[in-house]
Amino acid sequence: MNTASVRDAFGGLHPGPGYLFFGFVIVFSVVFLHPVVLAISFAGATGYAIYLTGAKAVRFTLALLVPVMLLAALLNPAFNHRGATILFYLWTGNPFTAESLLYGALGGLMLGTVVQWFYCYNAIMTADKFIWLFGRITPALSLVVCMVLRHVPHYKNQAMRIMSARQAMGIGAQNEAFGKRKIRISLQGCNVDKDGANNEAFGKRKILRAIISKVKDSFAVFGILTTWALENAIDTADSMTSRGYGTGKRTSYSDFRLVRRDIYALVFIATAAVICAATVASGAINVSYFPLFTMGVKGWAGLMMLLAWLAVCAFPLVFGLWEDAIWRSLKSKI
Amino acid sequence: MAVFNYYLAAVAIIVLALLLMFVRFEGRRPKARELAVIAVLTALAVVGRAIFFMLPQFKPVAAIAIIAGVALGAESGFMVGALSAFLGNFIFGHGPWTPFQMLAFGSVGYFAGLLFHGVAWQGEGGHDCAVKDKDKKILEHVDGAKMSKCDEKRCCEDKKILEFIQAPTSDTRRIVAQATEALSHNRRISSLRLTLLCLYGGLSVVVLYGLIVDILYLLFFTESVSVQSLLAVLATGLPFNVLQGVVTIFFLAVLARPMLEKLERAKQKFGLMQKVEH
Numbered sequence: 001m002n003t004a005s006v007r008d009a010f011g012g013l014h015p016g017p018g019y020l021f022f023g024f025v026i027v028f029s030v031v032f033l034h035p036v037v038l039a040i041s042f043a044g045a046t047g048y049a050i051y052l053t054g055a056k057a058v059r060f061t062l063a064l065l066v067p068v069m070l071l072a073a074l075l076n077p078a079f080n081h082r083g084a085t086i087l088f089y090l091w092t093g094n095p096f097t098a099e100s101l102l103y104g105a106l107g108g109l110m111l112g113t114v115v116q117w118f119y120c121y122n123a124i125m126t127a128d129k130f131i132w133l134f135g136r137i138t139p140a141l142s143l144v145v146c147m148v149l150r151h152v153p154h155y156k157n158q159a160m161r162i163m164s165a166r167q168a169m170g171i172g173a174q175n176e177a178f179g180k181r182k183i184r185i186s187l188q189g190c191n192v193d194k195d196g197a198n199n200e201a202f203g204k205r206k207i208l209r210a211i212i213s214k215v216k217d218s219f220a221v222f223g224i225l226t227t228w229a230l231e232n233a234i235d236t237a238d239s240m241t242s243r244g245y246g247t248g249k250r251t252s253y254s255d256f257r258l259v260r261r262d263i264y265a266l267v268f269i270a271t272a273a274v275i276c277a278a279t280v281a282s283g284a285i286n287v288s289y290f291p292l293f294t295m296g297v298k299g300w301a302g303l304m305m306l307l308a309w310l311a312v313c314a315f316p317l318v319f320g321l322w323e324d325a326i327w328r329s330l331k332s333k334i
Numbered sequence: 335m336a337v338f339n340y341y342l343a344a345v346a347i348i349v350l351a352l353l354l355m356f357v358r359f360e361g362r363r364p365k366a367r368e369l370a371v372i373a374v375l376t377a378l379a380v381v382g383r384a385i386f387f388m389l390p391q392f393k394p395v396a397a398i399a400i401i402a403g404v405a406l407g408a409e410s411g412f413m414v415g416a417l418s419a420f421l422g423n424f425i426f427g428h429g430p431w432t433p434f435q436m437l438a439f440g441s442v443g444y445f446a447g448l449l450f451h452g453v454a455w456q457g458e459g460g461h462d463c464a465v466k467d468k469d470k471k472i473l474e475h476v477d478g479a480k481m482s483k484c485d486e487k488r489c490c491e492d493k494k495i496l497e498f499i500q501a502p503t504s505d506t507r508r509i510v511a512q513a514t515e516a517l518s519h520n521r522r523i524s525s526l527r528l529t530l531l532c533l534y535g536g537l538s539v540v541v542l543y544g545l546i547v548d549i550l551y552l553l554f555f556t557e558s559v560s561v562q563s564l565l566a567v568l569a570t571g572l573p574f575n576v577l578q579g580v581v582t583i584f585f586l587a588v589l590a591r592p593m594l595e596k597l598e599r600a601k602q603k604f605g606l607m608q609k610v611e612h
Contacts, residue, residue: 027342072554079563138356140364144417148421151376152384155377159381219588219589222378226596229377230596230597234604241366
């Protein structure tokens with residue numbers, strides 16, 4: 001179920017720092033629409049995403065994120081006409097303002113940043129970390145979550161077994177035209193014939209029939225799977241009950257131990273979060289879009305906030321690279 | 335800046351709503367069997383979503399949440415909907431949309447339970463299915479005798495009743511035969527109800543799910559939250575929502591009858607979801 005094949009230093013930490021990090025970074029990126037803050041956050045997220053999944057992350061960013069961000073940038077000035085700098089008038093007669101465009105662009109950047117952080121989140125925060133977080137607070141719910149996580153691959157296997165059993169019995173879509181290979185063979189057979197047009201239609205009809213029978217077969221398999229799954233689940237539940245489920249407080253096992261570097265990471269992220277929140281609250285760093293765009297970073301406090309933010313956003317990437325470098329240097333000595 | 339705080343506020347409200355439902359669920363101290371059935375339905379929804387992932391909007395999640403609500407009650411429908419959205423996103427990716435999807439699918443299942451649960455199995459089509467209470471009890475024990483091995487007291491009762499049934503009285507045989515037929519008839523879902531269910535499925539996906547999830551895009555894409563921009567976002571999302579509504583109707587038309595029958599059978603056979611403790 002979890003496709004997290006990625007092993008990196010930050011993902012290898014305890015879930016505590018992980019949740020604190022993503023919680024802080026995502027909420028802060030959403031709350032504070034400041035160009036510099038967002039640019040740092042987006043750079044950190046993209047760098048880490050590329051570090052984690054390489055070319056896949058680049059493709060994701062270019063093909064999906066950038067278009068959505070551009071769309072968001074253009075959508076806002078179409079609806080929002082505030083701002084002092086009028087670029088031109090829309091066909092509706094409303095002004096198209098530079099401030100609104102900038103605001104839309106930053107909104108798009110914010111969206112892109114959040115999605116990018118979630119991309120990293122999906123890569124390293126696996127379901128067992130979620131169970132660690134909620135196993136003790138909501139035992140029944142996380143038990144259901146556990147069961148589902150186990151069921152999903154189990155059901156996929158069972159569906160395969162049902163299908164092959166049906167195949168062996170001679171029922172199901174397989175016997176008409178199963179898979180693409182057989183369809184292609186039947187098509188090739190049609191093309192060889194002289195009466196091309198007629199046979200092409202025949203071939204199409206055959207494909208359609210194959211698809212319909214495949215869908216029908218899928219639903220039959222799904223039905224069989226449902227019956228089996230329900231019986232199986234009742235068995236599981238009875239066995240749980242006979243082993244004393246519900247008689248006492250439920251404990252939760254997790255594989256994570258809080259070691260020294262997890263505590264360091266926790267303290268680091270928490271300190272940076274406090275610095276950032278305090279600076280923004282004091283107004284040492286501010287931004288305003290309407291009617292005129294202004295942006296200010298006041299004194300040491302503002303600068304310190306930006307530094308702390310940079311440190312947090314770069315933390316997973318730098319930490320990962322640092323650990324990789326250590327690993328390489330150790331390896332070369334062996 | 336205000337917009338993005340709207341987003342956070344919306345997320346906060348949704349998380350609170352979800353938490354309330356989850357706390358209620360925890361507070362009920364659900365039995366292992368109930369958890370198991372909810373887990374099965376959720377897993378089926380997730381697997382179904384994974385099977386059809388290459389077709390856009392072709393996901394059975396709403397349909398299965400509705401079926402869960404109808405068969406097991408509003409709360410279970412909510413749990414199945416919300417959990418399938420949440421766990422499915424471990425495959426398809428979490429994002430700012432996760433809480434919105436959870437609430438949307440959850441409420442689709444919840445209202446299905448409110449509207450259809452408990453009504454669906456009584457008085458089907460005017461058939462003579464008015465099994466008397468006494469007969470019903472006998473039948474329950476006939477069905478239940480096969481499975482209840484754990485409870486001593488119940489076993490004794492079952493024995494007595496089995497003896498009673500096995501006694502060659504034509505009267506008892508008649509009652510059992512009648513009741514069995516009535517119950518099997520009761521399991522069947524009438525075409526009218528199926529149509530209503532499909533109608534509800536399509537409407538709820540377009541209206542409930544569409545509204546909740548599109549609000550997310552409203553909060554993200556436009557700076558000014560107004561009726562005008564809400565309508566614009568809804569109009570943009572409408573084709574997708576209608577497509578998903580049609581898909582849900584399709585899934586309900588195909589899956590509702592067999593799955594509800596299977597669930598009902600499991601409920602009768604194993605005594606699931608009973609409020610009375612024995």
